[in-house]
Amino acid sequence: MVFAIFGTCVDTPEFGEVRGLHEPTLVVVSSGCIQSLYRGRAAEESRKTLENQGVSVRVLHASEILVPGFIDTHIHFPQFPFTGAGIDKPLMGDDGFLVKYAFPTEESMSDLAIARSVYNAGLETLLRHGTTSALIFASIHCQASKELVDAAIRNRGPRAFVGKVCVDRHCPDSYIETTETSINETEDFINYTQARAAEAGHSPPYLVQPVVTPRFLPTCTAELLAGLSQLAERYKCIIQSHMSESIDEVEFSSALFEGKTDAEVFSDFGLLRAPSVMAHCVQMKCTEEDLLRDSGAAIAHCPLSNFFFASGALPVKQLISRGIKVGLGTDVAGGYSPSMLSSMRAAVLASKTLHFQYLPGAVQSSVGGLSVGAKEKESSKEQDDLSHFDALYLATMGGAASLGLQDLLGSFEEGKRFDAVLLTQVSTALSFVCRHDSREDLLQKILTLGDDRNVKEVFVDGQSVYSQP
Numbered sequence: 175m176v177f178a179i180f181g182t183c184v185d186t187p188e189f190g191e192v193r194g195l196h197e198p199t200l201v202v203v204s205s206g207c208i209q210s211l212y213r214g215r216a217a218e219e220s221r222k223t224l225e226n227q228g229v230s231v232r233v234l235h236a237s238e239i240l241v242p243g244f245i246d247t248h249i250h251f252p253q254f255p256f257t258g259a260g261i262d263k264p265l266m267g268d269d270g271f272l273v274k275y276a277f278p279t280e281e282s283m284s285d286l287a288i289a290r291s292v293y294n295a296g297l298e299t300l301l302r303h304g305t306t307s308a309l310i311f312a313s314i315h316c317q318a319s320k321e322l323v324d325a326a327i328r329n330r331g332p333r334a335f336v337g338k339v340c341v342d343r344h345c346p347d348s349y350i351e352t353t354e355t356s357i358n359e360t361e362d363f364i365n366y367t368q369a370r371a372a373e374a375g376h377s378p379p380y381l382v383q384p385v386v387t388p389r390f391l392p393t394c395t396a397e398l399l400a401g402l403s404q405l406a407e408r409y410k411c412i413i414q415s416h417m418s419e420s421i422d423e424v425e426f427s428s429a430l431f432e433g434k435t436d437a438e439v440f441s442d443f444g445l446l447r448a449p450s451v452m453a454h455c456v457q458m459k460c461t462e463e464d465l466l467r468d469s470g471a472a473i474a475h476c477p478l479s480n481f482f483f484a485s486g487a488l489p490v491k492q493l494i495s496r497g498i499k500v501g502l503g504t505d506v507a508g509g510y511s512p513s514m515l516s517s518m519r520a521a522v523l524a525s526k527t528l529h530f531q532y533l534p535g536a537v538q539s540s541v542g543g544l545s546v547g548a549k550e551k552e553s554s555k556e557q558d559d560l561s562h563f564d565a566l567y568l569a570t571m572g573g574a575a576s577l578g579l580q581d582l583l584g585s586f587e588e589g590k591r592f593d594a595v596l597l598t599q600v601s602t603a604l605s606f607v608c609r610h611d612s613r614e615d616l617l618q619k620i621l622t623l624g625d626d627r628n629v630k631e632v633f634v635d636g637q638s639v640y641s642q643p
C-alpha cells in the first residue's frame with residue numbers, strides 16, 4: 175500500500191543537525207519503506223501530483239510534528255513491575271538494587287503467565303510512548319524470552335532486539351545458570367528468534383532479533399564470556415552488556431579479572447565490536463574510551479539511572495566529538511520512566527551537571543583574574559551542554575547507529591524503513607501552548623514537557639501500530 179504524509183517532519187540525520195523545522199516535508203511510504211521524500215516547494219508540488227493520482231495524502235495539522243520512531247538502547251523488561259522502587263539503594267551488595275529488587279523480580283519470569291502479562295504490558299507501554307525499537311534485557315529464562323519475541327511479532331512492534339540474560343556466578347542460587355546451560359540456551363534462543371524473524375516475513379532490520387547478553391562482568395565467568403563471544407560471531411548477533419557503570423561495580427569486576435578495566439575484559443573476549451552496545455560507561459577510563467572507539471562499540475546512555483547508581487554523568491557531547499557512538503536508553507527499572515521523552519530531558523539535565531564545579535564554601539584559587547572553576551566552567555559548557563535537539567538525535571539516529579542500523583532506521587531518508595511518531599500539542603501536559611509558537615518552540619516544549627498524551631500515533635515498518643484512543 176502507498177500513502178504519504180505532508181507537514182512538519184523533523185529529524186536529526188547528524189549530531190548537531192536538525193531538518194524540517196522551517197519547511198514542509200512530503201514522505202511517501204510504500205511497503206513499509208520511505209519510497210521518496212520531498213522538502214519545501216518540491217513537497218507542495220509533489221503533494222498535488224500524488225493527490226491527482228489518487229494516492230492518499232495525510233496532511234498534518236499545525237499542532238502536529240512527525241519525528242523518527244524512538245530507539246531505546248537499554249531496557250530491562252522483567253523489571254517493569256518494580257519501576258519507581260529500589261533506586262535509593264546502591265547497585266551492588268547484599269542490600270543493593272540488584273539483590274533486593276532486580277534478581278527476585280526477574281526470577282518471577284520463570285512463571286510463564288507472569289512473563290506473558292509483564293511482557294505484553296511492557297510492549298504496549300513502549301508503543302504508547304513512541305518507542306519503535308528497543309534493545310531489551312529479558313531474564314535468564316529461555317522460554318520466557320521466547321514469549322517476548324512472540325509477543326513483539328503479534329503486536330507488530332516495537333522492534334524487539336531481545337537478549338536472554340546470561341549469568342553463571344554471584345547471583346542467588348535460585349537465579350543462576352551453569353555455564354553450559356547458559357551457552358546452550360542462548361544458542362537455542364538465537365535459533366528460535368532468527369527463525370521467527372524470517373517466518374514473520376519482514377525484511378532487515380526485522381521485527382525481532384536475538385542479542386547475546388552477558389549481564390555484566392561480576393556475574394559472568396571467563397568461560398561464559400568466551401562461549402558467548404563465539405555465538406555472537408557465529409550467528410552475527412548484536413551484543414549488549416553493562417560496562418564501567420558505577421564505582422562499586424568497577425571495583426568488583428577489577429578484583430575478578432586481574433585488575434583489568436571492564437573494556438579490557440570485554441575486548442579480550444571479543445565482545446567489543448560493532449554492533450556491541452554497552453550501557454552506562456560513566457566510570458570509564460581514557461584507555462577504555464580508546465577501546466570503544468577502535469572497536470566500533472557503542473554506549474547506551476541512561477541518564478536517569480546514572481543519577482542514582484553511577485555517581486557521575488556521561489560527557490556525551492565530548493565522546494561523540496571523539497568518534498564514539500552514543501544512543502539513549504530508559505534503563506527501566508534503574509531508570510524510573512519508560513518514556514524516551516523523559517530520557518531525553520534527563521540527558522539534557524545530566525549534561526548540565528558536568529559543569530557543576532562549585533561546592534558552597536569551597537576555597538577557589540585565582541588564575542589570570544578568573545577563578546579556576548569559572549574558567550573550566552565556561553569551556554566545559556561549550557563542550558558538554560546538550561540541547562533538546564541533540565537529545566532527539568540520541569533517541570533516534572544515535573540509537574540506529576549504535577545498533578548498526580544507520581542505513582535502515584533513525585531518520586527520514588529514501589530507502590529507510592518508515593518507523594515514526596506523530597507528536598501533538600493537544601494535551602493537558604502542555605499548559606502554555608500558544609497559537610504563535612514557532613515549530614522549533616513547539617517541538618522543544620513537547621520534548622521538555624511531553625509524555626504519552628503527546629504521542630498521537632506510532633508507525634512501525636509503515637504500519638500504524640498505535641493511535642491514541
Ligand SMILES: O=c1[nH]c(=O)c2nc[nH]c2[nH]1
Nearest residue numbers: 250276389390416479508
Ligand atoms: O541499572 C542496572 N540494572 C541492572 O539490572 C543491572 N545489572 C547489572 N548492572 C545493572 N544496572
